[in-house]
Amino acid sequence: MERAEQVAHETEPWATDSHSLKGWKSNQSVLDRLVAETGGELLTASVHVPDERGVGLLGTVEVMMVGHASDGWLADDEVSYQVCVRFDVRRETSGPREITPAPIDCPPGVPATRAPQ
Template identity: 85%
Template sequence: MERAEQVAHETESWATDSLSLKGWKSNQSVLDRLVAETGGDRLTSSVHVPDERGVGLLATVEVMMVGLASEGWLAGDEAYYEICVRFDVRRETSGPREIAPVPVDCPHGVLDTRAPQ
């Protein structure tokens, strides 16, 4: 989950470019960037408010991310694990887009489709 929070934080600063004079980046492009930066597999995605100037919940994307963790305190063994995360893209009445990661249950069977590491 720490990696998901890092991705959300890094992508959020990029998504706020929509308020600059460089032009508006679409909500879909924010979702695409989130998936690319997680290095994960896109499970679902939806743009709820296609207007980049919209407010409220603008878009969501669910990603299955793969991470690496140590099996024990002194053990040199590392194991791969999967986590499914939904990224919510929102905007308040004024201000930049905000991106928040939320852990979700992986859809049934989705982990079985992935090749073992």
């Protein structure tokens, strides 16, 4: 989850404010960037407000990321596990886009752990 929070924090300045419309990207491109930055696998994505000047919940994207944890003293004991996260992209009446990550249950059929790459 720390990685998801880092991705949200790093993407937010890039997606900051589209009010000037000078080079700022669409809400869809913000969702695409979140998936790319996580290095994860897209589960679902939905743009709720296509208007770049829109307010409220602009879009959501769910991503399956890979986390790593150590089971013991040796690096060989490291376990890779699935982390599923939803990113909400919203904007208040005036202001920049805000990106909030929240853990979600992974879909059925997604194994809890994965083999080393």
